[in-house]
Amino acid sequence: MHVLFVCNGNVCRSVIAERVTRAVAVEYGLTGLTAESAGTRALVGFPVEPLAAQTIAGLGADPDGFRARKLKxxxxxxxxxxxxxxxxxxDQIAEMGFGVGARTFTLLEAHRIAxxxxxxxxxxxxxxxNDLSLVGRENISDPIGLSEAAYCEVGDRIAEALVPLLVALAPGEHTRPGQDQPGLVVGPDAPAAPLASFLAAQRIR
Known part of the structure; x- marks a missing residue:
């Protein structure tokens, strides 16, 4: 499963999601899970914003070697x-091609439905x-210009929604190294994903 994450500048939120996804793929041995990110108004060629890079590292993922790209x-x-x-x-992306809307969600929307x-x-x-449409906003705010704590909050929010969603949807064996039990299936009473707990424990405060 190849996942594309999109925000505006592609130096904060979508990069955090991309790099957390790569960490999930390694942690759970999901060799078929890949990710990239882009921005609708990308700061093309820019590296990860420093506080976003710090947040990514604090979540146990790797911020290195990234350059922002415009959505194509x-x-x-x-x-x-x-x-x-x-x-x-x-909504902008859903209008970019036939059938695109069926596989395009906000991160929080996809997590909630799952x-x-x-x-x-x-x-x-x-x-x-359609049956589970929500009246209200399911947006993750851009932390650009805000404090380190704000970046940590955004990073945690992304990880908490993303990790269980990926483990539920990604192909392959949902197991962590050294464990035999299946990984998380997202449901109303699902326990916290092992990696989510790991990420929360490792986050920068």
């Missing part, structure tokens, strides 16, 4: 799942979308 149609075409940081970006339905497939998320 071919990125959307190759993505199995597109997760945006805001509803506005989601939690309620126990969905294990992207198609199931989409099928339940």
């Amino acid at each position: 149609p071919e990125m959307i075409d190759r993505a199995d799942l597109v997760l945006t940081m805001t509803e506005q970006i989601r 939690k309620v339905t126990g969905a294990g497939a992207i198609a199931t998320l989409h099928a339940a979308r």
